[in-house]
Amino acid sequence: MANTTSNQPSVAQIWEWLDAVPDPEIPVISLVDLGIVRDVEWSDDGLIVTLTPTYSGCPATSIIRLDVETALASHGVERVEIKTQIAPPWTTDWLSEKGRARLEEYGIAPPSPAGGPDHCPRCGSPDVTRVSQFGSTPCKAHWRCNSCLEPFDYFKCI
Amino acid sequence: MAREAAFYEFLLRMGDNTLILGHRVSEWCGHAPVLEEDIALANTALDLIGQTQMWLGLAAEVQGAGKTADDLAFLRDAWDFRNLLLVEMPNGDFGQTLMRQFLFDAWHVLQLRALTASSDARVAAIAAKSVKEATYHLERSAETVVGLGDGTAESHARMQAALDYLYPYVGEMFLSDAVDAALVEAGIAPDPASLRADYDDTLARVLGEATLTLPEARRARGGGRDGKMHTEHLGHLLTTMQWMQRAYPGATW
Numbered sequence: 001m002a003n004t005t006s007n008q009p010s011v012a013q014i015w016e017w018l019d020a021v022p023d024p025e026i027p028v029i030s031l032v033d034l035g036i037v038r039d040v041e042w043s044d045d046g047l048i049v050t051l052t053p054t055y056s057g058c059p060a061t062s063i064i065r066l067d068v069e070t071a072l073a074s075h076g077v078e079r080v081e082i083k084t085q086i087a088p089p090w091t092t093d094w095l096s097e098k099g100r101a102r103l104e105e106y107g108i109a110p111p112s113p114a115g116g117p118d119h120c121p122r123c124g125s126p127d128v129t130r131v132s133q134f135g136s137t138p139c140k141a142h143w144r145c146n147s148c149l150e151p152f153d154y155f156k157c158i
Numbered sequence: 159m160a161r162e163a164a165f166y167e168f169l170l171r172m173g174d175n176t177l178i179l180g181h182r183v184s185e186w187c188g189h190a191p192v193l194e195e196d197i198a199l200a201n202t203a204l205d206l207i208g209q210t211q212m213w214l215g216l217a218a219e220v221q222g223a224g225k226t227a228d229d230l231a232f233l234r235d236a237w238d239f240r241n242l243l244l245v246e247m248p249n250g251d252f253g254q255t256l257m258r259q260f261l262f263d264a265w266h267v268l269q270l271r272a273l274t275a276s277s278d279a280r281v282a283a284i285a286a287k288s289v290k291e292a293t294y295h296l297e298r299s300a301e302t303v304v305g306l307g308d309g310t311a312e313s314h315a316r317m318q319a320a321l322d323y324l325y326p327y328v329g330e331m332f333l334s335d336a337v338d339a340a341l342v343e344a345g346i347a348p349d350p351a352s353l354r355a356d357y358d359d360t361l362a363r364v365l366g367e368a369t370l371t372l373p374e375a376r377r378a379r380g381g382g383r384d385g386k387m388h389t390e391h392l393g394h395l396l397t398t399m400q401w402m403q404r405a406y407p408g409a410t411w
Contacts, residue, residue, distance in 0.1 A: 056287055057208025086212070087283035089290060133298045134198035138205065142194060158290045 009077065014040045014047065021071045024063045025137050028106040031064060035094025038085050046079025047072065052090045055138035092157050103155055109143065111157035120145035121152055130154075164340035165278075166220050167240060168347055170230070171337075171383050173213030174241035176288075177231055178392070179262060180206030181399050182249060191252055198298065202259070205291040212284045232403040236393045243382035244327040246392040250320065253313065256302045257320035263296035264360045265331045268353045277345035300364045307368025314369065321365070322373050329378020331357070337384075 009017075018040070019032040031037055031051075039050035049068055053061050065082050072080050092111035095103075100110040109117030119126045125147030133156075135142040140153040184203035190196035214227035245262060249255045270292050273285035306313040332354045341347040365372055381387030402409055 053208075053287075055205060055208060055291060056212060057204035057206070059204070086287045087279075089283075089287040132194035132198055133294065134194075134201040136197070138201055142197075156294070158294065 008042060009075065011040050011042070014049075014072070014077070017071060017075055018049070018068065021067050024060045024067060026103070026106075026108065028102045029095075029099040031068070033096045033099025033102065035092075035096065035099075036064070036090060043081075046081060047077055048081045048083060050083045050085050052085050054090050056086075058138050060137075090158075092155065095155075107152055108140070109152060109154040111155045113157060115157065116141075117143060117152075117154050120148060120150070122150050123148040159336040159340045161340055161344055162220065164337045165344075165346065166217055167337045168341050169213055169217035169220060170240040173210050173217055173227075173230070174239045175245055175262075175266075176206040176213065177210040178239070178241040178395065179245035179259075180204075180210060181395060182245065182247075183255070183259070185249055186255065195252070199255075202295055202298075205295070209284070209288045209291070212287070216280055216284065232400045236388050236396055237385055239382075239388060239392060239396075240385050241382055241392075242327065242330050243379060243389055244324065244330065246382065246389055246395060247324060247327065248391055250323075251316060253306050253316040254320040254323065256299055256306065257317060258324055259295065260299035260303045260364065261324055261328055261361075263292060263299050264364075265328075265353065265357055266292045267296050268356050268360075269348070272348040272353065276347065281346060300360075303364060303370075304368045307365070307370045317368065318370055321370055325373045326379045329375075330380045330383060333378055333380050333383070335384055 015032065015037070018037050019030045021031045023029050023031060023034050026034075034054070036052050036054060037049065038052050039048070041048050049072075051064065051068070068082060069080055072078075095111065103110045104121050107121050109119075109121045112118060116130060117128055120128055123145060125145055127146040129144050129146055131142040131144050131151065133141050135153050135156075139156055141156050142151065143154045144151045180203045183199050183206065186196065186199045187203070188196065190199055210231065211227050214230045218225040218227055218230055242262075244258060247258060249258075267289065270285045270289035274282050274289060276282040276285065303317065307317040308314070309317075332350045334350045338347070338350055342349045361372065382389075397404075
């Protein structure tokens, strides 16, 4: 066994490492910020990381698995099993506060229960219009600010 | 009908609907009238293909013959498919594509909502995941049907023609057979007919707002969900979708 009880990193340490793995499509937030890491636990055979997909067809899913394995391997954790769990289904409620703030800073309006952003993430104007329910990735919609005229992404609320 | 066999058929019905419609919608990729619509259609197709992986993945597991979702998608022939005829109908113009999407989404949301209460935990989990996406699809397809139906004289006429063309295929969603009876008995899926009233309500509301007229109800055109008689369109679709596996058997990415 690669990791004996005496030298295996703690679960809290693993969470910290995973919090440094960026989302492949929105690299300003981490996988932990995105709320897709559901569980981390040690078993007799190594580490088990349970992930949940955001959208069922999200093409980033396989890259995310690879990124998790690579990141953990770089910290010496070689025996990793990645499990996929679809229930309960992922919700934008699981986005961390830190993740929301980073999205906004980056120019992506964070999800809002109102069904749309209440201001432009660039200039702050409340005068915004939806261009399309869909955007550059499955998790985003396309909006535009009527004040600064910039288009921007809105992280859909599901 | 034996429960396992019925369950497998049911999973094919769910997965083939999303697979065939997902493929159809993806045919628009790079061809839609404007960029935003192209992206929206590609996103919808992506969700449907993702759902297919879950349904056909479970179908392969239940079948227990060592197959994968990909085997079921790419190595079956037209007569093995169990999708509704509606979803294999050609895209036509943009209006016809969105009308087909709306007629499907309105049923899909009701079906998935009912399935979240399935006695089979795997089915309930896939349904809970998919219903969020389907709800979003319905929001958009309904809005577009209203926008185009209650639009210009040209768009109105095209939407009415699309509705007249597609509506005969709606009835198939509510037919039931021995497969459905076995699933209802096991508490896995709802009786298809039980969804009809809510479906008709959605149609009446949206089509009313779209100023479109529902054609007179005709006999339901079936044969897709039981695989007895698909339209000629399915075979043409499969020649494109399955070409790689047919030309290079066993090829992997």
